[in-house]
Amino acid sequence: MATLVKDVSLKQEATKNFLQQKHVEYLSSYGKDKNDYEYCMTEYLRLSGIFWGLTALDLLHSKNRLCEADIVEFVVSCQKECGGFGPSPRHDDSILYTLSAIQVLCTYDKLDKIDVNKAVEYIGKLQNEDGSFSGDKWNEIDTRFSFCAVASLSLLGRLWDNCPINHEKCVLFILSCMNFDGGFGCRPCSESHSGQIYCCVGALAILGELHHVDANLLGWWLCERQLPSGGLNGRPEKLPDVCYSWWVLSTLQILGKLNWIDNEGLKLFILASQDDETGGIADRPGDIVDPFHTLFGIAGLSLLGEPDLKQVNPVFCMSQSIIDKLNIKIQILPSQ
Amino acid sequence: MEITKLLLAANSDYSSMWNYRKNAFLHLKTLKNEDEMKSMFDNELQFIESCLRNNPKSYGCWHHRCFVMLHMMKPNWERELQLCDLFLQFDERNFHCWDYRRFVTNHSNVPHEKEIEVTNKIIASNFSNYSSWHYRSKLLPQVYPDPTDSKRIEEKKLLEELELVQNAFFTDPNDQSAWFYHRWLLGRGDKEQYIVSLIVNRSPPSVFCCLRKPVKMFNGTLSVDDTTQTVDWTSSMSERYSHLWFCKLEDGFKKGQQHTVSCEVESSKLSCCLEENCQKATVCLPINREMFQDHTSQAKLSVLEDELNSCNELNDLEPGNKWVMLTLVLLMRAVSPKQHSEKISTMLDALTEIDSQRKRYYLDLRSKYAIEDCIVETNLNENRLNISGMKLTQICHLELVPTLTHLNISHNCLQNLTVPFANLFCLEVLEANDNKITNISGLKDVPNLKSINLDSNDISDVKQFEYLKTCRCLEKLSIRSNPVCESEKQFPTTFLLHFQ
Ligand SMILES: [Zn+2]
Numbered sequence: 070m071a072t073l074v075k076d077v078s079l080k081q082e083a084t085k086n087f088l089q090q091k092h093v094e095y096l097s098s099y100g101k102d103k104n105d106y107e108y109c110m111t112e113y114l115r116l117s118g119i120f121w122g123l124t125a126l127d128l129l130h131s132k133n134r135l136c137e138a139d140i141v142e143f144v145v146s147c148q149k150e151c152g153g154f155g156p157s158p159r160h161d162d163s164i165l166y167t168l169s170a171i172q173v174l175c176t177y178d179k180l181d182k183i184d185v186n187k188a189v190e191y192i193g194k195l196q197n198e199d200g201s202f203s204g205d206k207w208n209e210i211d212t213r214f215s216f217c218a219v220a221s222l223s224l225l226g227r228l229w230d231n232c233p234i235n236h237e238k239c240v241l242f243i244l245s246c247m248n249f250d251g252g253f254g255c256r257p258c259s260e261s262h263s264g265q266i267y268c269c270v271g272a273l274a275i276l277g278e279l280h281h282v283d284a285n286l287l288g289w290w291l292c293e294r295q296l297p298s299g300g301l302n303g304r305p306e307k308l309p310d311v312c313y314s315w316w317v318l319s320t321l322q323i324l325g326k327l328n329w330i331d332n333e334g335l336k337l338f339i340l341a342s343q344d345d346e347t348g349g350i351a352d353r354p355g356d357i358v359d360p361f362h363t364l365f366g367i368a369g370l371s372l373l374g375e376p377d378l379k380q381v382n383p384v385f386c387m388s389q390s391i392i393d394k395l396n397i398k399i400q401i402l403p404s405q
Numbered sequence: 406m407e408i409t410k411l412l413l414a415a416n417s418d419y420s421s422m423w424n425y426r427k428n429a430f431l432h433l434k435t436l437k438n439e440d441e442m443k444s445m446f447d448n449e450l451q452f453i454e455s456c457l458r459n460n461p462k463s464y465g466c467w468h469h470r471c472f473v474m475l476h477m478m479k480p481n482w483e484r485e486l487q488l489c490d491l492f493l494q495f496d497e498r499n500f501h502c503w504d505y506r507r508f509v510t511n512h513s514n515v516p517h518e519k520e521i522e523v524t525n526k527i528i529a530s531n532f533s534n535y536s537s538w539h540y541r542s543k544l545l546p547q548v549y550p551d552p553t554d555s556k557r558i559e560e561k562k563l564l565e566e567l568e569l570v571q572n573a574f575f576t577d578p579n580d581q582s583a584w585f586y587h588r589w590l591l592g593r594g595d596k597e598q599y600i601v602s603l604i605v606n607r608s609p610p611s612v613f614c615c616l617r618k619p620v621k622m623f624n625g626t627l628s629v630d631d632t633t634q635t636v637d638w639t640s641s642m643s644e645r646y647s648h649l650w651f652c653k654l655e656d657g658f659k660k661g662q663q664h665t666v667s668c669e670v671e672s673s674k675l676s677c678c679l680e681e682n683c684q685k686a687t688v689c690l691p692i693n694r695e696m697f698q699d700h701t702s703q704a705k706l707s708v709l710e711d712e713l714n715s716c717n718e719l720n721d722l723e724p725g726n727k728w729v730m731l732t733l734v735l736l737m738r739a740v741s742p743k744q745h746s747e748k749i750s751t752m753l754d755a756l757t758e759i760d761s762q763r764k765r766y767y768l769d770l771r772s773k774y775a776i777e778d779c780i781v782e783t784n785l786n787e788n789r790l791n792i793s794g795m796k797l798t799q800i801c802h803l804e805l806v807p808t809l810t811h812l813n814i815s816h817n818c819l820q821n822l823t824v825p826f827a828n829l830f831c832l833e834v835l836e837a838n839d840n841k842i843t844n845i846s847g848l849k850d851v852p853n854l855k856s857i858n859l860d861s862n863d864i865s866d867v868k869q870f871e872y873l874k875t876c877r878c879l880e881k882l883s884i885r886s887n888p889v890c891e892s893e894k895q896f897p898t899t900f901l902l903h904f905q
Contacts, residue, residue, distance in 0.1 A: 074579075113419045160421040207427060209468040249542035249589040258507050260500045260539045277645045280619050285773075292763050293581065304498070305535045305581050325823075329769070331762040403823035403847060405769075405799040 075308050076296040077353050083341035087370065089129060089377050091348030092363060096122050097134035099349075099360055115157040116147055120169040121364040123176055127388050128367050128379045132176070141179050144170050152187030153205070163205045164195055168217040171224045175391055185225055192218050193233025200238025201256075211255045212246050215239060216268035219275050220385060223397055228275065240278050243269045251287030263294060263303040267316040271384045274323050277400045284324045284402060291317050292329035299334030300342075300353060310352045311342050315365035318372055319383035325402035327372070336373050339366045410452065417456040417463040427472055439478055446477050454488065461492060467501045471508055482513035497527060498536050517544045532573035535582040541566075542589060558590075564708065566590055571715060574728070578719060584728045588735065591709065596696075599673035600625070601648075602689040602808050604831070605666045607679060610657035613830070614638070614668050615807040619646035625670040627652065641830070648804045648828055687808045687831070689785040696805075697777045698739055709740050727760045731767075738774065749774065765798065768818075772797040780805060788831065793817065800824050807831065815839050815858070822847045826854075838862070838883070849875045856881040864889050 099122055111118055119140060126132050147154045147170060153162030154170040167188060174180050195203045195218065202214035219239065222228040245257045246269060252261025253269035266287070273279050294301040294317045300309025301317045314335060321327045341354040342362070349358030350366035364386070371381040380389040384399050392399075406429055409422040430449070434442060453470045460466065474480045489506040492499060510520055521544050524537040546555060549562040558566065567590055573583035596617070604613040614625060623638040634654060640647035658664050658679065666686075667676040677688040713736040720729045734752050737745035753771045757764045775795045780802060783790055789811040792800075797817035803824060806812075811834045819840040826832065827850040835848075838860035845864070848857070854876045865888035873879055884890060 113416070113421065155421070161424050163420065205424075207424060207468070207472065209464070209471075211464075248539060250539075250585050254500070255504060258540075258543045259504050260536050262500060280646055289766065290585065292766055295762050297762075304500075305585070306498070306533065326766075328765045329763060331764075334762060403821070403825070405819070405821050405823055 074296065075302075075306060076298050077300070077309060079298055079337060079341045079354060083337075083354060084343050084345045085337065085340055087340060087375055087377060088343050088345060088348060091343075091345070092350070092367065093126065093129050093131045093134060093348070095344075095348030095358065096126050096129075096360065096363060097131070112157050113160060114166075116144065116154060116166045116173070117156065117169045118360060119143070120172050121360040123173055124387055125360065125364040125367050127176055127391075128371055128381055129377075130379060137177055140173065141177055141182055144173050145182050148183055148188070152184065152189075152191030154188075161205065162191070164192065164202065164214050164217040164221070165204060167191065168221045171221050172385070172387055175224050175395065176387060178394075180225065185227075189222065189225060189227045189231075189233055192221055196234045196239070198238075200235060200240070200242035202239075212243060212253060212265055212272075213255070213268045215243055216272045219272040223275050223399075224385070224395065226395070236276060240273065240276060240281070243272055244281055247281075250290045251283045252290055261290070261304070263291070263301075263313050263316045263320070266291070267320050270320050270323055274384050274399045274401065279323070279400050279402060282324065284326065288321065288324050288326040288329055291321050291324075292326065295330045295335065299331065299336075299338035301330070301335065308353065309338065311339055311350055311362045311369070312352065312365040314339065315369045315386075318369050319386070322372055322383040322404075323401055325404040327404060332373050336370065336375075339369055342366060413456060414459075417460045417466045420465045423465045423469045427469070430473075430476060434476070443478065446473055449473050457492070461496060461499055462501055464501065467505050470505065474509075474512070480512075482509055485509045486513075486515070493527075497531070497534055500536065503536055503540065517548045520544055521548065528569070528573070532576055533580040533582055535585070538570075538582050538586040542586065560705070563590060567708065567712065571712075575715075575719060578723045578726045578729055581728065584732065587732065591712065591735070591739070597673070598671050600668055600670060600675040600690065601805055602687060603666065603668055603675050603677040604687045604808065605664075605677050605679050605685065607658050607684045610654040612636075612652050612654065612666060612668070613641070613807075614650045614652075615804070615828070616648050616650070616670070617804065619644075619648045619804075621646055623647075623650040623670070625650070625668045627654075628667050628669075629654065629656075629658075630665055631667075642827060649807065649830065687786075687788070689806075689808050692780050692785065692805055694742065694781055697781075706740065709736055712736055713740055725755075725759060727756060730756055730759070734770075742774070742778065746778070768796075768798040772799045773801050776800070776802055785809075789813075793836070804828055810834065810853075812836070820844075820863075825849070826851045833878075843869075845869050846872050848872050851876045853878050855879060858883045859887065860884065861886040863887065865892075 123132065123135060123140065126134055146158045147166065149155060149162045151162055153164065154167045155162045156166045174183065195214065197203060201210045202218045203210055204214045218234060219228065222232060222234065243253065246253045246259065248254060248261045250261050252266045254260050254262060254265050270282060273281060296302060296309050298309055301314040302309050303313035303316065318335065321329060339350065342351050344351065344358045347358060350363040351358045352362050367378060368381045368386055371378040372383060382389045382392045385392055406426065409425050412419055413422050433445065450470065450473055453466055456463065456466050474485065486509055489502055489509065492502040521541065524541050527534055527537045545558045545562060549559045551557040551559050570583050570587045570590065573580060574587065599617050601615045601617055612627060625638065627634045627636050636652040636654065638650045638652045641649050641651045661681050663681045664679045665676055666679060667674060675688060675690060677686050679686040716729055716733050716736060720733060723729060730752050734749050737749050750771065753767050756767045775797060776792055779790065779792050785806060785808065788808050790806055790809050791813040793813045794816040797814065797819060800814060800819065803826065807828055808831050809829055810831050812829065812832060813836040815836045816839045819842055821844040822837065822842055823844055824847045826847050830852050832851055833853055833855045835854060836858045838858045840862050842859065842862040843864060849872045855878050860883050864884065867889055873882065
């Protein structure tokens, strides 16, 4: 009953160069054809889609390839009466898209175009008695929403002054989702999952509470996500994926343990997941590219020190220069 | 309603459409009778099930199912458990389904014992199931809690678990689920808080207290000659959480008299004697092995020895298996670090080769062990620590040695001095020569640091020395044989004037 290692193998001829210009072309033309089937079917996450494309282009020094005025107008039109944002004007609000909206507006330095107080109030109301956050008024609870709340308030400059949420309870809820492996899940008792770990560790980093994390234990679990192909998976016994590579990698960076994995191997895995004809990055080599994996691939390469990219912030997944300009200080454990 | 159904059938992540249906149900509940609602809800559950068959990982679907169950008058929880069984058969790692299962068992008061049975069955059919091991780590402490730590398991059950997990890794030594679980079983919970050292100054009358774990607020009880004092503790660090706390004593000490100062927090107490003719006194908690070890009881030690024997057996059967080897290292370290020190070192060396992707993990682990051994063997009341020439790749445990005046970390493999040295507020001399250091950002605000030796390192950026400006007492800095010295032109003379 021996377990087979689930993995992929990189082809000898796979690209080893970073196709910077191709990615710029891919991202700036994505969604140009508004009648495209795929474009229509992703309306329910349009705002997040904009964040992925814009941030990837920003890291590629090509933010100007998108029309700022159109995007800002669109984002503003997504804010609802309640203060939260929907993925597009016709859709319901959720804290997920509220964070995306704020990230996009911060990238353009245009927070003054929305009602910030209302957005802050909206986030505050989503906190529950036990410190957890609901995603919207329907009360689904998930540590992803805790991250969205903390990250949004931080970007709005309202995490410390005039803050509507209870930090202590927020931290206690996140800690109640900690597991035997040092990782975190969606809710108390949920299995560890690297996306969820990124959210919980990210929220604790923003709140300056990282000492609650057992960095040695969790770091070990995280570095064991790397497979022989160099790619990382999101949980034990799963296939490697570029997006999970980002969540594991950024968490390792926050914990000061980036060097616990083979950086060169991961870099080759991400590079091999590029489409050398169309540009863009897929979940793994040979698959179809999309803006989501393109962003996380590029962000991962930035953390790994790719010289053609801007430096990315591991918690916010935005250019470090934006975070610096907003004067946001987060806790990152020293890397030795 | 029909349109949203079509849209959701095509894409179950379309959350606004689920919301639309939730609103509709809330509205219908005010219009229809119980029977009508029951059949509508039943249809909805069927519809959700069909969506889940297409997309078993849809957050929106599972959440909508919770919504429906919570709004039904007589929800059939039994049927939901069967649905979970079915979906878990299809994908035993689907965490959405596991979470839904826990939602169902909570609402229908399924006893934890019964759920443990479920994981027994799954594990019996296939050991390699991380989700089930995870679930056990949550269930067992609730049914069989350790009397001293509610997050862990009582000894008797622990032995049974160890046997089960041993069966798992003997069946397949490459099954990482079992190894992660095994490491948890052998570990122990949170390390308790204790006072590491006290530093008492006669004038101005004040006390520094250093803690093992950083805290946001400190309210330790301070007494002088058995009289409790009213003091305000303030953190002397800029971080929100601090190991190091400071207070002034209002009444002060009498000139030329001996005083005993004690500090107490939780179950830890430390006392320091300020001799009659002394201005300052320090005391350190002797650091013993146990503080670094992961087991608490004597009984557990014999369990560890048994584990060590079976892992050695497995290592003979499966030489070169990294999971077996790392576990052996951890076990040898837990049972008798001194006796096994050579073997631990050889095994860690071998692991850096066998599992080269994680080379740095093993090197850091070895550095940690080396530092621990050195701290245990040093009389800290002499305030000197020498951890040179040990191939260290990281520095750790500085919070345990706050009274050091001399620290020697030279001739190692350190690349960065980024850990904060500011906790070492007595430190006067730091020898860090002959490493590969490029970054010294951790040397900020070390208040009493007088001399630093950074000879033969890799510092190439002159800006690194800016950090040292915050060390007010610095008199001597040696930076011979660093790349920065070769490009002398860009090296500002102000630094040269200031530094020897
Ligand atoms: Zn992915």
